Amino acid sequence: MKVKRMEKKLSFMEKLSIPEILxxxxxxxxxxxxxKVTRLYPEERYKAPIALKGQxxxxxxEDGTPRCVACSMCEVVCPALAITIKAEETERYIEREPEExxxxxxxxxxxxxxEEVCPKEAIIMSDRYELANFTRESLxxxxxxxxxxxxxxxxxxxxxxxxxxxxxx
Amino acid sequence: MTTAVLIATxxxxxxxxxxxxxxxxxxxxxxxxxxxxxxxxxGPNRVGPWGLFQPxxxxxxxxxxxxxxxxxxxxxxFRLAPALAAGPAMMTIAxxxxxxxxxxxxxxxSLAIADLNIGVLFFIAMSGLAVYxxxxxxxxxxxKWSLLGGLRSSAQMISYELSMMMSVITVVMLTGTMxxxxxxxxxxxxxxxxxxxxxxxxxxxxxxxxxxxxxNRLPFDLAECETELVGGFHTEYSSMKFALxxxxxxxxxxxxxxxxxxxxxxxPSFFGLIENMDSIWWRAILGFVVFMIKxxxxxxxxxxxxxxxxxxxxxxxxxxxxxxxxxLSILNLTATGILIATGVx
Numbered sequence: 001m002k003v004k005r006m007e008k009k010l011s012f013m014e015k016l017s018i019p020e021i022l023x024x025x026x027x028x029x030x031x032x033x034x035x036k037v038t039r040l041y042p043e044e045r046y047k048a049p050i051a052l053k054g055q056x057x058x059x060x061x062e063d064g065t066p067r068c069v070a071c072s073m074c075e076v077v078c079p080a081l082a083i084t085i086k087a088e089e090t091e092r093y094i095e096r097e098p099e100e101x102x103x104x105x106x107x108x109x110x111x112x113x114x115e116e117v118c119p120k121e122a123i124i125m126s127d128r129y130e131l132a133n134f135t136r137e138s139l140x141x142x143x144x145x146x147x148x149x150x151x152x153x154x155x156x157x158x159x160x161x162x163x164x165x166x167x168x169x
Numbered sequence: 170m171t172t173a174v175l176i177a178t179x180x181x182x183x184x185x186x187x188x189x190x191x192x193x194x195x196x197x198x199x200x201x202x203x204x205x206x207x208x209x210x211x212g213p214n215r216v217g218p219w220g221l222f223q224p225x226x227x228x229x230x231x232x233x234x235x236x237x238x239x240x241x242x243x244x245x246x247f248r249l250a251p252a253l254a255a256g257p258a259m260m261t262i263a264x265x266x267x268x269x270x271x272x273x274x275x276x277x278x279s280l281a282i283a284d285l286n287i288g289v290l291f292f293i294a295m296s297g298l299a300v301y302x303x304x305x306x307x308x309x310x311x312x313k314w315s316l317l318g319g320l321r322s323s324a325q326m327i328s329y330e331l332s333m334m335m336s337v338i339t340v341v342m343l344t345g346t347m348x349x350x351x352x353x354x355x356x357x358x359x360x361x362x363x364x365x366x367x368x369x370x371x372x373x374x375x376x377x378x379x380x381x382x383x384x385n386r387l388p389f390d391l392a393e394c395e396t397e398l399v400g401g402f403h404t405e406y407s408s409m410k411f412a413l414x415x416x417x418x419x420x421x422x423x424x425x426x427x428x429x430x431x432x433x434x435x436x437p438s439f440f441g442l443i444e445n446m447d448s449i450w451w452r453a454i455l456g457f458v459v460f461m462i463k464x465x466x467x468x469x470x471x472x473x474x475x476x477x478x479x480x481x482x483x484x485x486x487x488x489x490x491x492x493x494x495x496x497l498s499i500l501n502l503t504a505t506g507i508l509i510a511t512g513v514x
Binding site: 021024025027028029031032033034035036037038040 | 209214474
């Protein structure tokens with residue numbers, strides 16, 4: 001078998017290896033004073049970009065009512081069967097609203113299909129990514145925990161409008 | 170021996186013996202901190218201010234871990250090995266003079282725990298013992314990796330001990346004494362061995378390289394090289410036995426740094442600033458500070474090199490030890506003899 005040697009010819013100073021060792025030492029010494037890349041997590045939290053699909057939340061109007069009209073489209077589209085909706089009548093103009101709306105975060109795969117399919121922009125993927133907890137019950141989010149003031153979700157609503165171009169097609 | 174001397178001796182023994190474990194615990198923290206800084210991380214910073222209590226947390230964790238003795242292990246040697254690894258390194262602390270002598274009852278009172286006239290020989294004997302802990306630990310574990318690690322480390326330590334001792338003999342010839350206290354006194358009055366060019370400087374470099382090999386530190390940590398041998402000789406050890414191996418390694422590092430400072434950097438002396446002080450007490454205190462700064466530099470250097478250089482291959486290690494360092498140290502020794510005989514040094 002033909003062997004091709006790829007060895008580099010070393011100069012005398014490189015063969016002596018002491019200058020090279022000193023060079024390496026100087027690099028590591030300078031590294032010590034460079035800015036750290038670690039994020040000190042609990043104090044210094046990561047601000048997720050707007051494109052992140054985190055915990056899905058329900059949008060709450062300024063007057064405290066849900067935007068959701070309980071059309072069940074998200075419930076149908078959800079591939080992980082995480083959403084459960086029970087509709088009820090309401091005196092408001094929209095006539096329907098969810099009596100019970102729960103997302104089982106143990107099942108949710110954060111795919112964002114519910115957000116995409118929602119005709120009212122009532123369910124929105126937020127930037128909340130800390131989804132761990134100690135009990136199974138606490139990971140089934142009910143309506144009271146999902147309702148979020150519209151102000152907190154404005155950025156993402158604008159983003160979804162641009163992304164899915166819902167009303168201008 | 171008067172009462173004052175007796176009390177002073179007891180205080181001295183208690184204080185200086187505890188320097189070693191304290192330095193070891195700080196060193197484990199320093200290692201993690203420095204390695205983190207070099208890799209753009211912060212290192213442990215949760216336990217106490219700047220993570221200063223991390224060694225305590227680590228120690229507690231070690232105490233509460235389960236002890237596992239593998240099947241087929243030699244029960245006596247398996248338990249004896251960690252003690253043999255940690256003991257000799259700690260014992261060498263006894264001959265190290267941490268600072269200038271003070272006056273007790275009008276007599277000069279050396280601040281080494283044991284002011285031996287053959288301190289250098291004591292150190293040589295004790296560093297020869299250090300290999301047993303690792304070799305027995307590797308052999309008694311009934312594990313291939315451990316055995317290989319133990320074998321490698323014994324071969325490595327024996328081959329590097331030769332050149333190390335040659336450079337120690339150079340220092341002994343240059344300073345004309347085997348007492349470590351007198352050794353730095355001589356250097357304080359003349360010049361540091363490091364500056365006795367060329368033989369002192371070469372001896373320093375040789376000793377430094379051999380010290381890395383003796384303490385099984387990178388780039389010579391073939392005894393426990395994780396990538397090939399899992400963990401080397403301490404693969405099978407757990408809980409406090411593992412911690413003892415760790416303490417042995419770190420106290421050996423501390424001891425080697427102390428010896429480097431005493432042999433080559435004139436111990437607590439600093440260019441006539443401290444050794445010529447009138448007040449004996451201030452001289453002793455500042456001398457101790459200077460000595461610790463020198464030791465700290467070497468300890469930092471150990472860690473610094475660890476995170477800079479890659480590990481040697483086994484044959485490269487042996488080549489360096491037997492074909493380069495040993496001839497060089499013998500030549501250096503001969504040159505020292507000639508220079509002293511001709512009156513140059």
